[in-house]
Each structure stands twice: as C-alpha cells, then as structure tokens.
Amino acid sequence: MKPVVMPKLGLTMTEGTIATWLKQEGDTVAVGEAIAEIETEKITYSLEAPVEGTLLKIVLPAGESAPVAETIAWIGRPGEEVPNEKEGPAASLPHPSEDEASDVQPVMASPAQPALATPFAKKIARDKGVELDRVTGTGPYGRIQADDVVEFLKRLESTSHVARITPAAAVVVEQHGLGAENLRTLDGERVRRADVEGYVEQVNDVRSRVIPHSSMRQAIAKRMTESWTAIPHVTLHRSVYAEGLFELRKKASEKTTKKISMTAVIACLVSRLLPKHPLLNAHYERDGTRVFDDVHLGLAVAVSNGLVVPVIRHANSKSIPELAEEIADVSERARTGSLNPDELEGGTFTISNLGMFGVDGFTPIIVPPQTGILGIGRSVQSMTSSDGTAQNISMTLSLSFDHRAMDGVYGARFLDSLARCIEDPMQLLF
C-alpha cells in the first residue's frame, strides 16, 4: 500500500487544492492514470497514480487544501487496512508551555523547507500550535513576524466561528453559494437557518453577491500586493512609429505558414535589446541586482479566471517564427491549464500586451523579483498630411521599472533603443 501525496509543482508551491477526484474510492487505477485534478496558486494539474492498485481511501476531499507532501489518498490491494486518520497538524505539536524556552520540546519539522520566521513568531506559533508553513510572512525577505502569526490565528478563528452552524443553515449557505467569509458578519452562538436567510435577503436587497476568490485570484492578489507595496514603480510611456514592426511581421510571415503575432515580433526585438540594458534583464535581490546573460521572457497571458505568465526561455536566441510558435503554444496551453509549473518560473523580464483590447497605454506591475515589465498598447493609424497620402502607424509602449535597481534615465534609454528598433529594426545591427 502506498500513500499518494500532495505533489510539489514548482519551486514556490507550498500547498495545493483538490479540484476534483477523477477516481472514487474502490476504483482500480493504473500507473500514470489521472486520479485527481489539483489546483495550485498558478495552474491546474492532473495528478497521476504513482502505483497501480485500488484507490482505497481519499483522505483529502475535493475542494480542500493540503500542504505539499501531505498524504491525500491511499492506493493498495483491496481490503488492506488504511492507516487511521491523517495526522492533523495540531496533533504533532506539544501542548503550549508557560515554561522557559529550554523546557519546550522542538516542534517536528515539516517536510518542506523551514519557513523564515523570527524567534518570537516561532514562539507564538509553538504556543498556539500553528504550523509556520501555513503563515504568510510580511517582513523583509518574506520573514514571518509575530503579527503575521497573530493575523493568521485571527483568520483561523473567524473561519472556525463559521463552523458553528446548524445543518439546516448549512443547506441554505450551500444553495446560495455563500463563502465562509460572508458568514463572519453573522454573530451569535450558532448560525441558524433564519440567520442565513436574513443575510441572503439583506444581500439581495442591495443586489450584490460575492464571487469567492479562486486560488489563482488569491495568488494574483498576493503577488500584485507584494509587488506594488514593495517595489517603487516608475512607468515611462512613449509613442513610437511602428511601420518597421509591421514590415518585420510581413517579412517573417513569408518564412512560415504559421501566423506571426505582433507580440512575437516585439518579443524578438525586446529580447535582442535587453542584454544591452542588463539592469532590466535582472532580478532585484537583497545584496545586489542579479543580471542575466540570457533573456527568459515572461508573457502575461489572460486565461478564463485570471492571468498566468509563462516564460519563454532563451528568447534572445530564437527567431521570430520560433518565438511565434512557442508563444502560441504556451498561450494555448495556459488557457487549457496544461502548463508545466516550471514554465511559469525563472523569467527575467515580462511583456504584457493589451493592444488588441484597444488600450492606448497602461502602467504594468512588475513581476517580482524582476526589475522591469513592458506594456504594449494598440497601434493607431494616423493621417499626417492633408491629402491623406502619408500614413503613420503609432503605438504606445509603457515601461515600468524598479526604481531601486535603476533610475529614470536608464529606463528611458532602453525605451529609446526599443523605439528606434521598432521604427527601423535594422538599428539592431548598429
């Protein structure tokens, strides 16, 4: 008999959610057969059976989350005894102790790498039986501080408060698709049916409803907040004449039967230019700015319920048709949720194109720890002479950069080089 554990999909994954179980208890499974869909903060992933046998027990029901490496199911021969209950996180912790530090038993380490936390945060966590891996640190370098643990405990309390709910009330909650957070406002010893109905009525009165955050939405919210609060953003806008770009796309299209996207052409120019502006092809780190020889280009791709940023590796050594093909491939797979988690990591610069939605210019938010992101606006045809003969195509480029890593002139120079190359790609040769 073998346990099936929550897989670690990518370096930053700490927990995953079961979207659905594709097999039920008692079903026979073959090695490699998909048994569940797992939703992480970034992607949806098909979990394959590690061994063949019978799915004896599902430990983690659909819709629930578990930390990486925790047992979520058991596969074995029919009739085999499944170990009793999963070990709850609190069960492995010693009882809170009022004694001096020396008397406290060390907490069993979790299988993932230990969380970065202050001693005081660790003490509170230990006293309250909280696993630090579940707490998000807001201190420098993501360090967990006492406040973070206290905050976590508060959230935990507010959700456990909701657990005190009558079964009849639970049905109404279910019917109206209310999230647990909504019920926080319902006070009292036990939430009863009438409370929930009253709440629903009140909510309907103002004609609003709450769309619960998906795990991707939560992940986006977290990363955006991190980026926006930690990085001093500066965004530079520049209008450029884009004839050269269209010309280039036309030429590239002649070399292949596949469609060449504008994004691929811009990705090509950007990735050729970035090595000459190394502070923008970089990660901002504690002790310095890590600059990269190669360009691993992140591309913001809208998917049905959010946004993912797949990374095109070594973009600087790929041709326009190669880039076009790869971009089309990852975009398609992003939409179907079949990206490999590692395809979402390691970007050194990011491009976000909203031109096709008619946006002129915008202020893109940097993907940490990167130092820059380029926003691409729409192309506009403008008459420049009264007889209407001369036409110009212009577009707006918006470069956001991390002002800790560089200054305005540095960003402006990159934007200037890019503008020249877009007007006349031959500039790349000079």
Place this chain on the structure above:
Amino acid sequence: MREVTFAEATLEAMREEMARDSRVFIMGEDIASQGGIFGQFKGLADQFGLERVRDTPISETAIVGAGIGAALGGLIPVIDMHFADFLGVAMDEVLNQMSKIRYMFGGQANLPLVLRAPDGVTRSGAAQHSQSLEAIFMHIPGTKIVAPSNAEDAKGLLKAAIRDPNPVIYFEHKDLFRRKGQVPDGEHITPIGKARVTREGDSLTVVSYSRMFTEVEAACQQLGDEVEGKVELIDLRTIVPMDVETILASVRKTHRLLIVHEAVKRGGVGAEISAVVAEKAVEYLDAPIVRIGAKPYPIPFSPPLEREIVPQVDEIISAIRGLLNARI
C-alpha cells in the same frame, strides 16, 4: 530641583562627599592649579586645601598606583585620568592591581577607589583624545563601571562610586560637561547597577548610555508621534554590573532591540547586551537586534570625517524607523 551643568553636578558631589568624609581626597594632573580642563574641579583646592586636592606629575602609572595604595591604606581616593585614553599608560595598575587586590587578599581590605575618566568625542580631539573605552574595562572582572548621561546621574553616580568599597571607573563624557540639567536638591544618590527607563513603549527597546543616550533622545524628539508609546528608552547608567533584568523585561515586552553607543561597535557593550538578550530572551525577538556604534577606525581630527565615524542622529532615526516598520 536646580539647573546646573554636568561639570557642576560632579563638583557638587565632590564637595558634599569631601565635606561628609575627611578620608575622601582627589589627585590628578592640573586639578589644584587649573581646576581641571573641563572645570570639574574648580574651587576644590581653595575649599579643601592642597593636602586633599593634589596635583601630580604626568605619570598615570604613578597616579593610579598611588590611588590604590591610598585606598588600601584607608583613604578614599578619587583620581583623575585627564583623558580616558591615558588609562592605557596605567594599564597594569588597573588590570592587575586595582581589579584584583580585593579578591587576591580575601577581602581583607576595601579598595574604595574612584577612577574618573573623561571620554568620548568632542571638538576634534582626534585619535588619542576621543575614545570611548568602556568595553575594554567591562571585560576585566573586579571593577565597576558607570557612565552617566545627565547632570542628575553625574552627581548621583559619583557619590555612589565614592561610597562603594570597590574600585569604580567613572566614565564622564567630555561633551556632556557643559550641558545643563536638573539636579535634585539635597542628598542625591543614583544606585550603581540600576538602569533607568525614561520613556515607555511597546514596540521597540532602545538601550544607550552616556552622550549617545542624549542623541537617542534627540532622535525620539524628532520622530515625535511616530515613536510615542512605541519606543521604550533605557539609559543604562551602569555598564558593570549591568542591569540585565530591566533590559530583558523591556525586550520581552517590545520584541525589538536597538543598542546605541559612541564606542566602536565591534566588541562593544552592545555586543554584550545582544549576546545576553540572545541567551535569555531570543524567543521574544521579532526582528534582528540592531547595534549602532562607531566604525572601527581611529577617530579622525577632521570634523567631517569625525562625523562619518561616530554615530549621528540620522542613523539612529533610520534604525528606529526600520525596526518599527518591519523593514529591518
């Protein structure tokens, strides 16, 4: 309460103790003839005579050695080093005699010696006249060390040192001598070994002493509401024996610690305090301990370079802000 300068406060302590106990006398360079280079002995010779206010030759070895002998012989000497830097000349007397004799002779004699050592940076004293050396002497068992930051404690600690049966090194910061402060009327003694919490707060403990304590106060003044109720300020007052309990109680409450001293940061009193807190209260820390001290270079004569080496208010402000806002 009366407002007097730090120098006058020490002078009051001397007068009161010399009047109270005829065994108390003072010796050092230019004390009787000049009244001390910072005016801290002014008028003593007129009041008490040259027998009890003695000018000495320029030999720190002889001054400290004679002080030790006088103390063993039953007198209560207060001896002046002119500049703390010159303690180096009398190092054997301090290290092997003054600090050891009571122990080595089983406590048969008291050693009520007060070693006054004007220290710290002031007016471009340069490398040999600007040092803060308390950490060197803190390392030597057998001697108490005090370092007042204001007139009140300057008087109170000097009187306590004179009455203590053990040798006490009294570090008085040269830049503090002319500063005025409130001193209580009548008999006033500051107990040795007791720190003072001058400002209460719940988010950051700042420990400092001597002149740098006044800089920390200035930083808090500038920060105003930002630190109100958050910063707990401790004036250490005594380096040895250190009031560890007051520091630990505060850190257990605030969970953050900043230590500020003018002496070189490397191997300084701040290192000792950090180590004690790490040993006894590490699990209460919610941020790294931050120490501010001088950079490890000889103090330059040049005023701009001097400011570069010695901690300034700005550095203290940014450390306080960083710790309060979880950015350190």
